[in-house]
Amino acid sequence: MVIAHRQQPAVVVIGLGLIGGSLAKLLVKGGHPVVGWDPDPGTRAAAATAGVTVPETLAEAVRARPDLIVVAVPLRAVAQTMAKIADLIDDSVTITDVGSVKRQVRDAAVAAGLQDQYVGAHPMAGTELSGFAAAEAELLDDITWAVTITATTDVRHAARVLHLITKTARSRALVITDQEHDEAVARISHLPHVLATELLAIAGDAPVAGRLAAGSFRDGTRVARHGATRSQAMIEANRDVCAELVRQASHDLARLADDLAQDRDTDWFFSRGELPASDERHFASATIAWTGDWRAEAIEAGSAGRAVVSITAEHLVIESA
Amino acid sequence: MVIAHRQQPAVVVIGLGLIGGSLAKLLVKGGHPVVGWDPDPGTRAAAATAGVTVPETLAEAVRARPDLIVVAVPLRAVAQTMAKIADLIDDSVTITDVGSVKRQVRDAAVAAGLQDQYVGAHPMAGTELSGFAAAEAELLDDITWAVTITATTDVRHAARVLHLITKTARSRALVITDQEHDEAVARISHLPHVLATELLAIAGDAPVAGRLAAGSFRDGTRVARHGATRSQAMIEANRDVCAELVRQASHDLARLADDLAQDRDTDWFFSRGELPASDERHFASATIAWTGDWRAEAIEAGSAGRAVVSITAEHLVIESA
Numbered sequence: 001m002v003i004a005h006r007q008q009p010a011v012v013v014i015g016l017g018l019i020g021g022s023l024a025k026l027l028v029k030g031g032h033p034v035v036g037w038d039p040d041p042g043t044r045a046a047a048a049t050a051g052v053t054v055p056e057t058l059a060e061a062v063r064a065r066p067d068l069i070v071v072a073v074p075l076r077a078v079a080q081t082m083a084k085i086a087d088l089i090d091d092s093v094t095i096t097d098v099g100s101v102k103r104q105v106r107d108a109a110v111a112a113g114l115q116d117q118y119v120g121a122h123p124m125a126g127t128e129l130s131g132f133a134a135a136e137a138e139l140l141d142d143i144t145w146a147v148t149i150t151a152t153t154d155v156r157h158a159a160r161v162l163h164l165i166t167k168t169a170r171s172r173a174l175v176i177t178d179q180e181h182d183e184a185v186a187r188i189s190h191l192p193h194v195l196a197t198e199l200l201a202i203a204g205d206a207p208v209a210g211r212l213a214a215g216s217f218r219d220g221t222r223v224a225r226h227g228a229t230r231s232q233a234m235i236e237a238n239r240d241v242c243a244e245l246v247r248q249a250s251h252d253l254a255r256l257a258d259d260l261a262q263d264r265d266t267d268w269f270f271s272r273g274e275l276p277a278s279d280e281r282h283f284a285s286a287t288i289a290w291t292g293d294w295r296a297e298a299i300e301a302g303s304a305g306r307a308v309v310s311i312t313a314e315h316l317v318i319e320s321a
Numbered sequence: 322m323v324i325a326h327r328q329q330p331a332v333v334v335i336g337l338g339l340i341g342g343s344l345a346k347l348l349v350k351g352g353h354p355v356v357g358w359d360p361d362p363g364t365r366a367a368a369a370t371a372g373v374t375v376p377e378t379l380a381e382a383v384r385a386r387p388d389l390i391v392v393a394v395p396l397r398a399v400a401q402t403m404a405k406i407a408d409l410i411d412d413s414v415t416i417t418d419v420g421s422v423k424r425q426v427r428d429a430a431v432a433a434g435l436q437d438q439y440v441g442a443h444p445m446a447g448t449e450l451s452g453f454a455a456a457e458a459e460l461l462d463d464i465t466w467a468v469t470i471t472a473t474t475d476v477r478h479a480a481r482v483l484h485l486i487t488k489t490a491r492s493r494a495l496v497i498t499d500q501e502h503d504e505a506v507a508r509i510s511h512l513p514h515v516l517a518t519e520l521l522a523i524a525g526d527a528p529v530a531g532r533l534a535a536g537s538f539r540d541g542t543r544v545a546r547h548g549a550t551r552s553q554a555m556i557e558a559n560r561d562v563c564a565e566l567v568r569q570a571s572h573d574l575a576r577l578a579d580d581l582a583q584d585r586d587t588d589w590f591f592s593r594g595e596l597p598a599s600d601e602r603h604f605a606s607a608t609i610a611w612t613g614d615w616r617a618e619a620i621e622a623g624s625a626g627r628a629v630v631s632i633t634a635e636h637l638v639i640e641s642a
Binding site for chain 1: 531550567569
């Protein structure tokens with residue numbers, strides 16, 4: 001037995017907003033004890049009412065002798081939160097997060113001296129809402145998480161995070177690098193937010209346009225109508241990757257504008273683009289042994305779109321090709 | 322009494338795709354006789370089964386002595402269809418359409434010699450689906466139509482189209498100019514299609530991105546995943562207006578890319594943009610007399626986002642400010 005994976009880890013969730021709150025509610029719903037903490041007293045009171053064990057201070061929460069601490073605070077607060085936690089724990093505690101960018105969070109973990117016990121995580125779920133009141137266990141039900149590791153990620157810490165996702169949360173984990181994650185979310189999340197923001201700005205508040213607006217407009221601006229500040233924080237935290245994609249979009253649109261203005265063919269623009277691969281997969285049991293080069297093998301599978309669906313004491317079990 | 326508005330006009334619908342088919346089904350459902358025609362024999366058979374009177378030829382359909390002909394063929398076929406119709410009718414017959422651009426359709430009406438009897442119309446409804454099988458009366462239920470007129474639009478023809486929309490179809494009509502319409506739909510429909518197409522092209526079919534794609538991505542590409550050809554036709558038919566908006570988007574994105582790459586402030590980008598005015602209006606009875614300068618007054622109301630909700634023999638009834 002390489003890892004002791006069956007024991008339910010004691011989990012502390014720091015930050016009880018939409019994602020942290022949903023995770024805490026999921027744990028409560030599954031009958032797992034969970035300690036939670038949030039800087040907002042009203043949120044702490046609501047979480048306590050919902051069955052979460054809520055101490056008064058961050059220090060008390062972290063001293064609850066957890067196996068796993070989930071840092072679920074906003075991106076701007078991650079570095080400060082990790083620095084505080086680092087002073088209160090030893091290196092046996094696994095640290096993970098739920099942030100929508102991963103390189104910046106890993107940088108924060110390194111700055112706090114937590115790099116050897118940090119495993120990145122990002123549940124691919126969300127709504128325009130925020131806060132504990134909007135949180136619900138179902139938000140995280142049967143979803144895909146990204147889990148990011150490095151060439152030196154510790155096997156016990158990785159196993160705890162994968163156990164939380166695949167066993168406790170009954171979801172699946174795509175194991176990839178920070179860079180792969182940040183490039184992928186720039187394409188599927190950050191660029192959509194940029195384009196929705198631009199669309200809303202150009203449509204403006206003209207009475208005719210507003211009155212005639214139909215489905216495609218509402219869909220295209222949904223993410224921008226709620227939480228432009230949150231969009232901005234995500235995109236600025238992933239500046240370099242986003243800058244490149246936004247520049248590519250700008251170039252393509254400039255060419256299209258020229259071709260439209262000069263009555264030229266626009267097939268090159270409209271005939272591109274394929275739908276990304278579907279979520280539907282065969283869930284068969286390809287396995288990766290913890291004793292082998294599991295990091296490289298798990299990343300290879302993740303890069304091909306194959307997720308970890310469970311773990312055992314000996315193996316990671318992944319979707320077949 | 323300026324117009325004889327209470328008499329149910331005899332309607333012919335040419336082209337029984339998603340919109341034309343839905344209008345025909347709505348008329349059948351309301352107990353109104355409707356003649357329909359489509360070049361596709363299978364569509365004609367399906368429409369006949371659904372209760373539409375369907376002759377074998379376009380000429381027979383047009384000779385059914387209609388008061389109103391709705392040209393609901395694809396944009397690329399409008400000019401040819403109008404030319405054929407023009408040879409078969411006199412100037413007492415009202416011609417309207419359902420096209421998603423209006424200047425091009427009016428040009429076709431002028432080319433066919435139908436300019437004095439043409440009133441533009443565009444129901445703001447749609448799905449990714451197409452064809453008579455996808456058509457349903459409910460698609461046009463309680464929606465906003467754009468109705469486009471000129472400084473010389475004939476009162477009887479305008480009244481017939483407004484009667485069809487507000488009385489027969491129980492919807493409302495925003496009376497505006499062709500130019501106002503084409504600028505508004507470029508903002509709320511054509512530009513969203515362009516950005517969705519670009520988003521899908523940039524996201525590509527990378528396995529990681531495809532696997533992690535969540536709601537905002539699916540929403541942002543919905544219109545591009547279905548019917549890129551239809552998007553292209555709409556946008557090319559509205560080239561000049563679209564070119565200008567696409568160029569504006571390109572400029573904004575180029576500036577954003579620079580600011581992201583150089584770690585500069587991006588507030589200017591994310592703090593713009595207000596949601597267009599809501600659909601919610603007070604439906605009180607402001608009126609415009611047919612005997613006055615109804616064209617200018619209706620366009621003034623339409624430009625302010627106030628729609629025609631009914632007509633009487635003496636008045637257009639519009640939403641109050």
